[in-house]
Amino acid sequence: MIAFDEMHAADGSVRDSYRSYAEWLQSIPEAVTARKREEADLLFHRIGITFAVYGEDAGTERLIPFDIIPRIIAAQEWQRMEQGLRQRVQALNAFLHDIYHDQDILKAGRIPAEQVLGNSQYRKEMQGVSVAGKIYSHVAGIDLVRAGAGEYYVLEDNLRTPSGVSYMLEDRKMMMRLFPELFTRMAIAPVEHYPDLLLENLRSVAQEGVINPNVVLLTPGQFNSAYFEHAFLAQQMGIELVEGNDLFVRDDTVFMRTTQGPQRVDVIYRRIDDDFLDPLAFRKDSVLGVPGLFSAYRAGRVTLANAVGTGIADDKAMYIHVPEMIRFYCGEEPILSNVPTWELSKPDDRKYVLEHLSELVVKEVHGSGGYGMLVGPTSSKAEIETFRAKILATPDNYIAQPTLSLSTCPTYVESGVAPRHIDLRPYVLSGKEVSMVPGGLTRVALKEGSLVVNSSQGGGTKDTWVLEN
Amino acid sequence: MLSSTADHLYWMARSMERAENTARMLDVTYRMSLLKQTVAEPHHEWRAMLSISGLHEDFEARYDEPSAENVMHFMAQDEKNPGSIYNSIFSARENARAIRGAITSEMWEALNHTWLEMRRIHDEGIAEDGVSAFFEWVKERSHLSRGIAHGTLLRDDTFRFLRLGTFLERADNTARILDVKYHILLPSLSDVGGAADYYHWGALLRSVSSFESYRKVYRDLITPTRVAELLILRPDMPRSLTACMNEVNRLVQEINGPRSSELLRRSGLLSGELRYGSIDGIFARGLHEYLSDFLERIYELGDLINTTYFWSTDELPPAMFGSLPAASLSPNISSSSQMMA
Numbered sequence: 120m121i122a123f124d125e126m127h128a129a130d131g132s133v134r135d136s137y138r139s140y141a142e143w144l145q146s147i148p149e150a151v152t153a154r155k156r157e158e159a160d161l162l163f164h165r166i167g168i169t170f171a172v173y174g175e176d177a178g179t180e181r182l183i184p185f186d187i188i189p190r191i192i193a194a195q196e197w198q199r200m201e202q203g204l205r206q207r208v209q210a211l212n213a214f215l216h217d218i219y220h221d222q223d224i225l226k227a228g229r230i231p232a233e234q235v236l237g238n239s240q241y242r243k244e245m246q247g248v249s250v251a252g253k254i255y256s257h258v259a260g261i262d263l264v265r266a267g268a269g270e271y272y273v274l275e276d277n278l279r280t281p282s283g284v285s286y287m288l289e290d291r292k293m294m295m296r297l298f299p300e301l302f303t304r305m306a307i308a309p310v311e312h313y314p315d316l317l318l319e320n321l322r323s324v325a326q327e328g329v330i331n332p333n334v335v336l337l338t339p340g341q342f343n344s345a346y347f348e349h350a351f352l353a354q355q356m357g358i359e360l361v362e363g364n365d366l367f368v369r370d371d372t373v374f375m376r377t378t379q380g381p382q383r384v385d386v387i388y389r390r391i392d393d394d395f396l397d398p399l400a401f402r403k404d405s406v407l408g409v410p411g412l413f414s415a416y417r418a419g420r421v422t423l424a425n426a427v428g429t430g431i432a433d434d435k436a437m438y439i440h441v442p443e444m445i446r447f448y449c450g451e452e453p454i455l456s457n458v459p460t461w462e463l464s465k466p467d468d469r470k471y472v473l474e475h476l477s478e479l480v481v482k483e484v485h486g487s488g489g490y491g492m493l494v495g496p497t498s499s500k501a502e503i504e505t506f507r508a509k510i511l512a513t514p515d516n517y518i519a520q521p522t523l524s525l526s527t528c529p530t531y532v533e534s535g536v537a538p539r540h541i542d543l544r545p546y547v548l549s550g551k552e553v554s555m556v557p558g559g560l561t562r563v564a565l566k567e568g569s570l571v572v573n574s575s576q577g578g579g580t581k582d583t584w585v586l587e588n
Numbered sequence: 589m590l591s592s593t594a595d596h597l598y599w600m601a602r603s604m605e606r607a608e609n610t611a612r613m614l615d616v617t618y619r620m621s622l623l624k625q626t627v628a629e630p631h632h633e634w635r636a637m638l639s640i641s642g643l644h645e646d647f648e649a650r651y652d653e654p655s656a657e658n659v660m661h662f663m664a665q666d667e668k669n670p671g672s673i674y675n676s677i678f679s680a681r682e683n684a685r686a687i688r689g690a691i692t693s694e695m696w697e698a699l700n701h702t703w704l705e706m707r708r709i710h711d712e713g714i715a716e717d718g719v720s721a722f723f724e725w726v727k728e729r730s731h732l733s734r735g736i737a738h739g740t741l742l743r744d745d746t747f748r749f750l751r752l753g754t755f756l757e758r759a760d761n762t763a764r765i766l767d768v769k770y771h772i773l774l775p776s777l778s779d780v781g782g783a784a785d786y787y788h789w790g791a792l793l794r795s796v797s798s799f800e801s802y803r804k805v806y807r808d809l810i811t812p813t814r815v816a817e818l819l820i821l822r823p824d825m826p827r828s829l830t831a832c833m834n835e836v837n838r839l840v841q842e843i844n845g846p847r848s849s850e851l852l853r854r855s856g857l858l859s860g861e862l863r864y865g866s867i868d869g870i871f872a873r874g875l876h877e878y879l880s881d882f883l884e885r886i887y888e889l890g891d892l893i894n895t896t897y898f899w900s901t902d903e904l905p906p907a908m909f910g911s912l913p914a915a916s917l918s919p920n921i922s923s924s925s926q927m928m929a
Binding site: 341350351353354359360361362364365375376377378379380 | 745896
């Protein structure tokens with residue numbers, strides 16, 4: 120299967136969007152790029168842009184590899200992507216509001232009710248709860264991939280607590296530091312104002328009547344893998360980074376403990392999963408959360424971003440219905456395509472998938488992080504047979520998709536520059552308005568042939584340039 | 589400012605100051621032990637050092653005799669001794685790590701580097717001829733982090749809580765050093781002005797970086813009364829009790845807050861008594877009694893700082909909520925920008 124290369128067309132010529140960059144790259148002696156790569160490594164170590172690793176001894180921190188060749192997106196291409204992202208996220212928010220209220224889409228028979236109401240990600244506690252501005256996913260990370268002919272697909276929606284945006288910002292800072300001349304040579308859309316947009320977005324979803332809302336970022340603490348990002352974003356926005364025990368609830372009102380006494384909290388940008396938010400409402404053994412928080416939330420006295428219960432909309436079982444949501448709520452045809460998906464709960468789909476396992480990717484409906492999946496073309500006969508048994512035991516647990524050949528981008532590896540597979544995660548902010556910075560985080564699978572870009576499995580990142588002309 | 593952030597800042601500074609003062613205390617004891625002893629009892633000063641630090645029980649449980657080697661190992665590098673220099677530096681670094689976003693990156697990098705070095709020194713061990721160099725190193729690292737705080741931090745409550753920790757710890761330590769050394773040196777009072785006296789008191793003054801200051805201030809022989817006066821009452825001596833308490837008192841006034849009245853009263857009282865105290869009055873009461881009482885009051889101030897600023901909701905009286913004026917519960921209160929810092 121031939122992958123689409125971002126930089127080179129099939130005949131070896133350089134694509135328009137990369138022309139200026141490729142000319143520049145050719146003019147730079149190899150010794151210079153080698154030095155710049157070392158410099159980048161050193162700087163990332165010194166600044167301490169790291170992620171904590173689970174399972175190894177506490178406090179272990181690892182760098183995410185950074186590649187100095189940017190991923191470049193043409194202006195028009197981004198415009199269309201941006202429209203598609205707005206449309207998709209608006210539909211997903213409308214869906215969340217609907218299923219936690221009147222459930223029109225279920226009544227209209229457009230989505231099977233049992234797939235929603237019987238799903239473990241559907242939170243009964245949220246039924247009938249009003250959230251500020253009817254916004255549920257204030258920060259959404261939509262993973263996009265580009266397949267063989269250059270067409271984009273949405274691979275998955277991340278509507279709970281998507282991470283990675285700090286790498287987008289640090290990658291840009293690094294590129295401007297290493298190669299300032301490129302930013303004068305080419306018109307590259309800025310992304311540095313993301314923290315401002317995020318803060319503005321969070322302030323816009325405070326309860327009615329609050330004039331100067333107090334926004335805080337709630338983190339599970341320094342042993343969480345994304346702690347660096349939590350501290351970074353809080354600092355960039357100039358808001359307090361709090362842990363559960365910094366907050367408390369009295370009379371359905373959330374306060375933080377300060378040296379000047381209790382101070383009221385209006386909006387919580389929480390980076391803690393639903394289950395751990397409030398030991399009185401969810402998991403009783405949670406020591407990360409705030410007792411009474413959910414009660415204050417239901418009473419409309421505090422905004423949680425993202426809302427509780429968004430998991431129902433980014434579940435893989437729901438993914439196949441997103442195009443239908445867009446038609447139902449927006450009255451429009453979807454701009455961004457879904458990857459064709461077979462549902463193994465359907466007998467016809469199941470039959471097809473079981474006959475073509477060696478060609479397909481099979482995913483667990485609730486899995487994430489690239490775990491619990493079968494990549495048919497790269498698996499052995501024995502692996503396929505083991506997976507077949509798992510599917511037959513609980514077919515409802517799986518979906519299948521064709522093996523997409525993700526697009527590639529030239530990347531520095533040990534042997535020199537070579538094509539490596541990439542994806543893209545733009546961050547879509549929803550509040551009073553929908554906003555985003557151009558581009559997002561480009562992740563790259565550094566192992567040859569690998570399609571898994573997750574940082575937990577050896578993925579790296581690249582700066583993402585959206586051209587302004 | 590978040591109570592938990594203030595808590596970390598305060599303990600970060602206290603721990604680093606404690607590491608420095610433990611190094612100073614060990615250094616002076618080591619120097620004195622090299623001098624000719626008039627006291628018959630062996631290891632007298634090392635034993636005294638353990639008892640003044642309140643760590644003798646822990647020591648006796650795990651070591652044989654309080655020899656120079658044993659006590660120095662226990663106080664400098666013992667991982668199991670919470671008061672060792674090793675653990676003080678670890679605690680300073682861990683507190684800094686929890687609030688990396690609230691301090692400057694230089695500050696964090698310096699503390700992190702200090703800890704990594706400490707771990708290396710610990711693994712390699714300190715040779716007998718390396719102890720003085722080690723104590724010098726600890727002092728220098730402490731000077732460095734204090735200097736970075738001065739040179740890089742915004743002068744807001746972040747800075748104030750750091751300073752509060754520094755001066756409270758320093759007051760505690762100066763009082764302890766003076767108490768333990770005075771006790772040991774007093775038998776030689778009859779020998780005032782003698783050569784042995786000069787070396788012993790000189791070592792004590794040097795351990796709190798006051799030897800040159802003493803000369804400048806008194807231009808005379810070193811006498812025990814003047815040493816005590818310098819270290820207790822001189823407001824211009826940066827490690828004296830008066831200087832430390834003046835700072836503490838100024839800082840708590842600047843931080844202020846709705847729960848601080850008792851803290852302000854106690855710190856004002858203590859700093860006022862020092863400011864208007866006399867060395868004759870202190871000696872009339874008995875220096876040891878005076879210093880013990882001072883240490884107790886410092887401890888109480890620490891407790892009050894805890895309940896005033898680092899309060900937990902468990903200790904929050906329900907009545908307090910009822911009586912809070914509505915304005916202080918709204919997010920628009922005037923001090924909110926200060927808290928955001």
